[in-house]
Amino acid sequence: MTMLPKQFLLGRPLRTAQMGETLLPKRLALPVFCSDPLSSVAYATEETLTVFAIGGATLLHLTWWVAAAIVFLLVVVVASYRQTCYAYPGGGGAYIVSADNLGETAALTAASALLVDYVLTVAVSVVAGVAAITSAAPSLASHTTAISLGFVVLLTVINLRGVKESGRAFAIPTYGFVIGIYVMFAFAAARMLTGDTIRAESSHWTFHTTSTFAGIGLMLLILRAFASGCTALTGVEAISNGVPAFKKPKSQNAALTLVIMGVLSLTMFIGITILAMLYQVHTAESPEQLGLPANYSMPTALAQIAKASFGNFTFLFYYVQAVTAAILILAANTAYNGFPMLSSILAQDRYLPRQLHNRGDRLVFSNGIILLALAASGLIVVFDANLNSIINLYIIGVFVSFTLSQSGMVRHWGRKLADSAPGTEGRGRMRRSQLINTTGAILTGLVLVIVTISKFEHGAWIVTIAMPLLFLVMKGVRKHYRNVADELRVADDARPEPPSRNHAVVLVSTLHAPALRALGYAQSIRPDNVEALTVAVDPATAEGLRRKWDSHEIGIPLKVLESPYREITRPVLDYVRTLRRESPRDVVTVLIPEYVLGHWWEQILHNQSALRLKARLLFTSGVMVISVPYLLQSAQRRKAREHKTVEAMPKSEAVIDKT
Amino acid sequence: MLNRFSSTQEELESQELQQDTAAVGCTPIGQCHDREVVTVTGTLRTVTLRPRAGVPALEAQLFDGSAALDVVWLGRRSIAGIEPGRKIIASGRVSVNRGRPVLFNPKYELRPVGQE
Numbered sequence: 157m158t159m160l161p162k163q164f165l166l167g168r169p170l171r172t173a174q175m176g177e178t179l180l181p182k183r184l185a186l187p188v189f190c191s192d193p194l195s196s197v198a199y200a201t202e203e204t205l206t207v208f209a210i211g212g213a214t215l216l217h218l219t220w221w222v223a224a225a226i227v228f229l230l231v232v233v234v235a236s237y238r239q240t241c242y243a244y245p246g247g248g249g250a251y252i253v254s255a256d257n258l259g260e261t262a263a264l265t266a267a268s269a270l271l272v273d274y275v276l277t278v279a280v281s282v283v284a285g286v287a288a289i290t291s292a293a294p295s296l297a298s299h300t301t302a303i304s305l306g307f308v309v310l311l312t313v314i315n316l317r318g319v320k321e322s323g324r325a326f327a328i329p330t331y332g333f334v335i336g337i338y339v340m341f342a343f344a345a346a347r348m349l350t351g352d353t354i355r356a357e358s359s360h361w362t363f364h365t366t367s368t369f370a371g372i373g374l375m376l377l378i379l380r381a382f383a384s385g386c387t388a389l390t391g392v393e394a395i396s397n398g399v400p401a402f403k404k405p406k407s408q409n410a411a412l413t414l415v416i417m418g419v420l421s422l423t424m425f426i427g428i429t430i431l432a433m434l435y436q437v438h439t440a441e442s443p444e445q446l447g448l449p450a451n452y453s454m455p456t457a458l459a460q461i462a463k464a465s466f467g468n469f470t471f472l473f474y475y476v477q478a479v480t481a482a483i484l485i486l487a488a489n490t491a492y493n494g495f496p497m498l499s500s501i502l503a504q505d506r507y508l509p510r511q512l513h514n515r516g517d518r519l520v521f522s523n524g525i526i527l528l529a530l531a532a533s534g535l536i537v538v539f540d541a542n543l544n545s546i547i548n549l550y551i552i553g554v555f556v557s558f559t560l561s562q563s564g565m566v567r568h569w570g571r572k573l574a575d576s577a578p579g580t581e582g583r584g585r586m587r588r589s590q591l592i593n594t595t596g597a598i599l600t601g602l603v604l605v606i607v608t609i610s611k612f613e614h615g616a617w618i619v620t621i622a623m624p625l626l627f628l629v630m631k632g633v634r635k636h637y638r639n640v641a642d643e644l645r646v647a648d649d650a651r652p653e654p655p656s657r658n659h660a661v662v663l664v665s666t667l668h669a670p671a672l673r674a675l676g677y678a679q680s681i682r683p684d685n686v687e688a689l690t691v692a693v694d695p696a697t698a699e700g701l702r703r704k705w706d707s708h709e710i711g712i713p714l715k716v717l718e719s720p721y722r723e724i725t726r727p728v729l730d731y732v733r734t735l736r737r738e739s740p741r742d743v744v745t746v747l748i749p750e751y752v753l754g755h756w757w758e759q760i761l762h763n764q765s766a767l768r769l770k771a772r773l774l775f776t777s778g779v780m781v782i783s784v785p786y787l788l789q790s791a792q793r794r795k796a797r798e799h800k801t802v803e804a805m806p807k808s809e810a811v812i813d814k815t
Numbered sequence: 816m817l818n819r820f821s822s823t824q825e826e827l828e829s830q831e832l833q834q835d836t837a838a839v840g841c842t843p844i845g846q847c848h849d850r851e852v853v854t855v856t857g858t859l860r861t862v863t864l865r866p867r868a869g870v871p872a873l874e875a876q877l878f879d880g881s882a883a884l885d886v887v888w889l890g891r892r893s894i895a896g897i898e899p900g901r902k903i904i905a906s907g908r909v910s911v912n913r914g915r916p917v918l919f920n921p922k923y924e925l926r927p928v929g930q931e
Contacts, residue, residue, distance in 0.1 A: 687863070692898070692899045692900065695898065695899075695900070698898075698899070699898070702864055702893075705864055706864070706867065706892075709866075709867055709868075710866065711866040711868050712866060713863050713864060713865050713866060714863065714864040715861050715862070715863045715864075716861060716862045716863070716864070716898070716899045717860065717861050717899060718858060718859060718860050718861070718899035718900035719899075719900075720828075720858075720900060721824075730825075731861070734883070738914070738915070
């Protein structure tokens with residue numbers, strides 16, 4: 157019965173054998189893995205322009221150079237990750253590559269960086285999307301946090317339905333956004349070719365700056381603009397992480413999708429930047445810098461470009477705005493794919509709780525998805541859905557993982573080159589790959605330094621605390637698992653050793669049907685010695701039981717325990733411990749008759765001393781506890797009901813524990 | 816004073832029982848040796864009702880804070896007053912059965928439980 161809403165939300169559970177059906181063709185993989193990098197072109201240009209706005213109009217021409225650097229970096233990173241897709245067809249996220257080539261510390265650094273960043277990606281993109289919505293409908297602005305959490309829940313549900321289905325759901329906005337931007341380019345090109353001069357509404361706004369920049373100050377400003385523009389690169393690693401989710405041939409498909417993504421991002425980024433420069437878009441962090449009233453709501457750079465390009469075709473402008481908001485929210489989806497995948501690999505390597513490695517009903521790593529949603533929701537609530545404070549925490553993690561994974565690849569190729577004999581074919585290709593990865597490693601490392609310096613005081617220090625913390629947690633988890641495994645390990649010649657004697661103790665409070673069943677069962681397992689145990693909390697009741705015991709002629713001795721403090725648990729525990737002390741090589745089997753009720757509210761009416769006793773006995777060595785259930789009518793009716801529902805649907809819980 | 820808070824309930828109970836043993840003037844069970852005639856006192860921790868089918872015997876465990884001792888009355892399945900929680904004084908010859916001291920058919924005296 158309780159399964160119905162779940163089935164409605166998430167769909168029917170899938171068999172393990174249906175795994176292949178959830179693999180992604182390229183056209184669906186693109187929206188699944190690339191919504192984040194594609195969406196970042198919506199704000200990458202603006203971020204750069206905003207930084208230069210501090211320096212005034214004279215610095216705007218530097219945007220060209222910064223944009224060129226970002227384009228170059230993107231090309232290098234995409235090229236580097238193409239190598240990774242081929243070298244690690246089993247999914248080569250930064251973690252795997254570093255673990256393989258750089259050792260545990262680097263791998264865990266990369267993993268903690270990525271985990272933190274995925275959580276931030278969800279928070280940032282959802283909040284950014286909601287900001288786009290609230291700026292269109294200011295009446296909703298007071299509910300920003302609630303709306304953001306709502307979108308997180310929505311994304312979680314869609315992702316819990318499965319990778320392929322989420323790909324279908326996300327395909328429309330992603331492709332809609334790409335088409336919208338290209339149509340905008342076409343419009344702009346056509347109008348400019350016919351001789352129109354297009355200017356953005358902000359072109360006549362003049363910068364009111366007090367500071368001038370030269371020398372080192374200027375250099376720092378350029379670097380900061382570059383760091384801000386680098387948001388365009390987030391999410392690129394998602395594809396190399398998710399190679400196993402692709403249809404065969406996995407590596408080729410993944411590499412091709414990566415290239416498609418790169419081409420789309422690049423052309424859109426270049427196009428938007430060119431239009432922004434041609435239209436003389438002016439944008440700044442606060443309206444005062446442009447000489448506008450402080451509460452003036454500034455349209456985003458992309459909105460200005462779209463408005464100017466489409467001119468009278470306002471519906472196209474609204475279309476672009478709508479798909480932009482949609483893709484900004486969907487960018488979170490990249491994290492929804494990366495985080496569960498990474499956490500499952502980490503769980504498999506025993507760095508995170510094993511539950512994260514279990515696939516749920518729909519063959520996705522449900523626990524990872526839920527954990528990500530919880531973490532992101534927590535972040536949104538703590539930062540009160542304020543985009544400006546969250547966005548500064550962003551990107552550091554991405555570049556940590558970029559740098560480590562690229563360095564790992566350099567090592568990887570170095571090893572391959574050392575292994576292959578000189579003169580064999582493929583060495584040239586390896587050299588080229590190594591060169592690409594080396595360039596990538598150096599560049600991303602440089603960007604990491606720039607990003608960290610330029611964002612540290614704006615809140616990035618939180619990340620620099622969170623990452624080592626996560627690193628230590630993972631180490632701790634690993635240590636715990638290793639200790640447990642060491643303790644559980646048996647020698648090669650170990651055989652099962654039966655205890656010398658088995659002493660069975662049946663707990664009896666009154667002589668009712670469950671007690672009789674437990675006594676009968678105790679005899680059937682043939683222990684060396686059976687006795688019944690009762691606690692004389694109330695002497696009259698104990699005396700009554702004794703008399704009944706006699707009249708029923710039960711052939712098992714009944715031992716009555718004194719209980720001067722009217723307890724049940726302690727006398728029984730004391731007694732069992734005495735037995736253990738006297739003969740440590742024996743085991744004691746404690747049988748607890750229990751009647752099972754159908755409803756939780758019925759449970760309240762019954763004393764749960766058996767449960768408490770069971771919990772305590774668990775910590776006594778050499779004591780086996782057996783519950784002998786006795787189903788009451790309410791429980792049997794419930795069982796019959798459940799039986800019917802189970803027949804109606806194949807499985808309720810399909811989480812397979814492989815460990 | 817501090818000792819009373821830091822010790823567990825079991826320790827406190829044992830202490831009380833041991834003081835009582837000394838007051839009545841009996842031998843602590845922990846100091847009883849095999850084949851010795853002793854008089855001991857304490858509370859009956861357990862009383863076992865044997866099934867009717869076997870040899871009739873009433874078995875109980877006496878605890879005085881120092882150690883436990885089995886008390887067995889042969890030929891009887893129950894004795895009025897021999898019930899868990901009861902304080903008794905028992906005297907007889909100690910024999911050791913499987914490492915535990917046993918008094919067979921001891922002379923016994925029931926002591927009052929609480930104030931009535």
